[in-house]
Amino acid sequence: MSFETPRAVADALRSVDYLPDDRIAQVVFLADRLDKPILVEGPAGVGKTELAKSLARVTGRDLIRLQCYEGLDEAKALYEWNYKKQLLRIQADVDHDWEDIEQDIFSEDFLLTRPLLEAIRSENPVVLLIDEVDRVEVETEALLLEILSDFQVSIPELGTMEARTQPMVVLTSNNTRELSEALKRRCLFLHIDYPDAQREQQILAARVPGLSEHLAAQVAKVARSIRSLDLKKAPSISETIDWARTLLALSIEDVDEAILGDTLHVLLKYQADIEKAAKELTSSPPA
C-alpha cells in the first residue's frame, strides 16, 4: 500500500489512534516514496516505537522487531548456521560423498533466520523495526548498512539474498551515543520531541477513552509545565497517558495542587524530581 500524500499518511495513522504532526507525516510519506529507512530519534516515551507499530497496523504489514542491546552480534541479528542440524546431517550418512554433504549443509534448510534476514526473506510485506539502535557498538552497526541501503543480505556460503518485498524500515534511537555517519547517511532523519500542549491534548483524547476535554487540557498543560523544569527525567507521553488514566480511575474531574501532589509519582520516576516538581508547582508562580 502506498500513500498518495502526506495528508493521507496522517489520516491513516490517526485512524489507529496515532496522532502525527506535520513532520512525522511528511517523513513517513517520503520514506514510503523513496524507499528509505527512517531513523527516529528523541527522548524516551514519545512514541518512536509506537510509530513503527502503527505503521504496520495501517499498512497491514507484519511487524518484525529487532531489539538492540550491547553485545548483539550477527548470529542474533542476521542469521546463524544450525550447527546441530548440520552435525546430525553429517553423521546421518557417513559413506556419502563429502562434496554433496557440504553442498547440502550450507543450504537454506540449515539456516536459522534472525530478524534482519527474516524481514528480507518474508513473503508478506513487513515493517522492520530496529529498536534502540544506539545500544549496539559502533562495529555492530556495520551489520545494518547493507540491509539499509540495498535491502539485501550477503551470506558467504550462499551468496546474496535480496528482499522479496520491499520492507519498510524504522530505526529508533535514544541518542545515548552518536550513530555513525554511514548509518545516518542511509536514513531519513526524524526527531520527535515532546508534543506541544495542543497536540498532547489530542493524543490524550485519542488514547484515553472517557477523558473529558477539560481534564485532557489540564493534564497536557501540567505536563508542559513539568517539562519546563530542569529534571533528571521529564515525563514522557506514555507517562502523561498513565497519569490521565489514573485520574480517570480516581474519577477526578479537576486537577488541583493537592491531587497533583498525590499523583505526581505516576508522572515522575525519581524522588528528587518529584520533590522538585512538587515544590515548584504548588508554590506561587514566579512573578
Added chain:
Amino acid sequence: MLGIITGFIDELRATGVPVSMVEAIDGMRAVEVVEISDRVALRETLRATLIKNLRHERAFDTAFDVYFSMVPQSLSEPRDSGESRSQPHVDRSDALEPPPFDIDGLLDSLLEALAGLDDEAIRRGARTAVDELAGMEPGRPVGGTYYLYRTLRRLDLADLEERLISALTYDQDLSDFERRLLREEVEARIERLRQEIEEEIRRRLVADRGRDAVARTLRRPLIEDVDLMHATTSDLHEMEDAIGPLTRKLAARLARRRRMRTGRLDFRRTMRKSLATGGVPADPQFRHPRPHRPEVWLLCDISGSMATFSRFTLQFTHAMSTHFSKLRSFAFVDTIDEVSDFFGPGVDFGSALRRVTTEAEVVWLDGHSDYGNSLETFHTRYGRQLTPRTTVIITGDARNNYRPPRDGVLGDIAEASRALIWLNPEPEAYWDTGDSAMSHYAGHCTSVHEVRTLRQLEQFIENLTLPGPRPLQNV
C-alpha cells in the same frame, strides 16, 4: 529551484553542518515528490534528508527561513509604504513622538487573535506590526535583531501578556497553581507571536538584500564550534544533551579490548555439554571475556580564569559518573580536593555544582591557580592509590601565575598510571605565552590536546588510543 537548493546547501555547509554529496542528492530527489508550494512539506523534506543531528536544526531553520521564505507579491507594496512613511519621521534618534498609527487598535486585534488562537490573524497582526513599527529602511546594513528590538519595544509584549492573562481568566478566582498553568499557556502564545514577527522581518530583509547576504549575517557558530572559554549559559545548556553521548563514547574507547568478537572456544564446557548429544560437540561453548572496567581520574582546574570551561568540565564529569563506576574527580585552584562524592547517579547537576563551589577545599593561599602545589598535594595525598589501570585526565590552561611548575611530580604521576592526558582549552598558539607552563607539563603526558570546542573534544575521543592496561606488578 535547483539553484536555490544548492545555495541553501552551500549555506548549511558554510555554517558547518556536514551535508554529504549523497545527502544533497537525496534532498534533490525527495523534493521532486513533494508539493513545492507547501512550505511545511518542503521544509520537513529537506530537514529529513539533509540534517542528521538535532544540534544542527537551529542552523537549518534559520537558513531555511532565509532561502525559502515566501517572497510574497505584496512584499514590494508594504515595503514601499513603509518607506514613504518612514521618511517624514526619521526616528533614528528614537524620537518619542508617536507615529500616526493606531497602535492600540493593533494591540486589540492581536489580543483577540491570541486569545482565540487564530493563526491567520496572528500572522496578519505580525505583518502589520512590522510594517508600522519596525521602520525598515532598504539597504541599511543592520541585522534583523535591530528591527526586532524596535518592533517589540513598541508592542510591549509583557503588557500584552498581562492583558491576555486577564482576558483568559474570565474573572474567575484562580489558585496559584491554575494561574501558573495559565501563565505558561500565555507565554507559549506570546512566543509564537514573537517568532512570527521575527520571521516576517527576516523575509523582508531577504527581499531587500538578497538571500546570501542575509544568511551570512545570521550565521551563528554551531554549538560544537562555540569556544568553551566564552560559552554563554544557554550554550552550555544546549551542550548538555551532546555531552551524554560523548561520555558514553569515551567510556567505550577506554574500555576497548583487543579480543575476538565471540570469545575463545571453551573446550571444557563444550565437551561437558557434548555428553548430552552422545559425544558430538553439537553446541560449542565460548569463553566470554570479562569486560574491562576502565578507571578514570579527572583533575579539573576550577579557578576564576577557567570559570566557563570548568563548568563545562564539571558537566562532563557529571555525565561521566553515570558511565564509569570507578570515576574519581578532583577539583583544584591552588590546592586540590576530591569531589567524587558530589557527583554520582541520582544527583542533579545544579546541586553537585553548588557543593563543588562551596564545600570543596581548593583554595590554600590566595585563590590564584597554582598547578605546582595542586599536583604535589595530589601526589602526596592520592598518589599511592594510582594503579597501572588508572587513566588520569587533567583539564586546565596551565596558567600558573609564574609560580614554580614543579613538573617533576607530574612525571611521577604519569609513571604510576596507565596514561596521563592533558586537555587544554586554550588555542595551541597561546601555550607557553605569559604565565602558561604548558611545555613543562606536556613532556610528562601521554598526550596533550587542545580542546576549545565540543567538536575538538569529540575528535579527541574519536582518535583516542591508549596503551593497554599494564599488568599489575608485585601482586
